[in-house]
Amino acid sequence: MSPSASPSVPPSASAPVPPSPTATGKGCTPEVLLTAADTGRTVCLTVGGRIRLTLHGSEDRPWSPVTATGGALKAANAGFGSRPGDTLAAFEAVAPGTARLTASRPLCAKRPGQTSCLGIEQWTVTVRVTKP
Template sequence: MRRTTPLALTAAALLLAGCGSQEDTGSSGKASEPPSPTRSSAGCAAQAELKAADHGRTVCVTKGGEIRLTLDGTKARPWKPVTASGTALKAINTGFVLQPGDATAAYQAVAAGTVKLASSRPMCAQPTAPGQVSCEGIEEWTVTVRVS
């Protein structure tokens, strides 16, 4: 007979409670680090790389700079394609291979201004059989990009 330790029970309880969590760090389970920019003299980055954990941030890039982002999802909880509101960024080829559920995007900063990047995905996997519990929650992701 196998013994169950209090640590194992705690881990199982946290795993079961994870579907209602408000913050998701992507499928890797690691929070992303702040964008690792190359700073200009104006204090804005020449480039920035964004992840799911950057939700709610504001980043600044210089005109001519690049923003690249990867939101790690799953087949059961896929990210919608990233949208950009505003004209300061121009979509460019991401150069990444997409995995099912991921959303990737790349932009070049073409004009001064502010752009909001956004995506969303279900907070829980949808039921696959009758009688399973349904989850209607949506996880939002937004980042504000300032181009100067």
């Protein structure tokens, strides 16, 4: 087998898929944890619930602060610090409706004396808030 080839893993031996932070069989959830991998998703949260998110970046590709549109979410204290380039945020669901969370970061690192691109990586999650 070549060094770049990986052994074949039967589907039954693959790691379990973690549950989605969206609605469960009984409705929306009271707590959602998000990461950069959740971009493009829609999640469902009950009024009074909370969203916490961590976007891992780096000093030369830092995430912007997360913003929320609409009146369904209110920013809350994330409760802890982060490394340079990371963004931590928390939001409380205060009213039924739909909100959109967004953040961005440079697509390419900016380093003195090196060519850089002007691309932007966008992170977006839609949050649907319902009554419990």
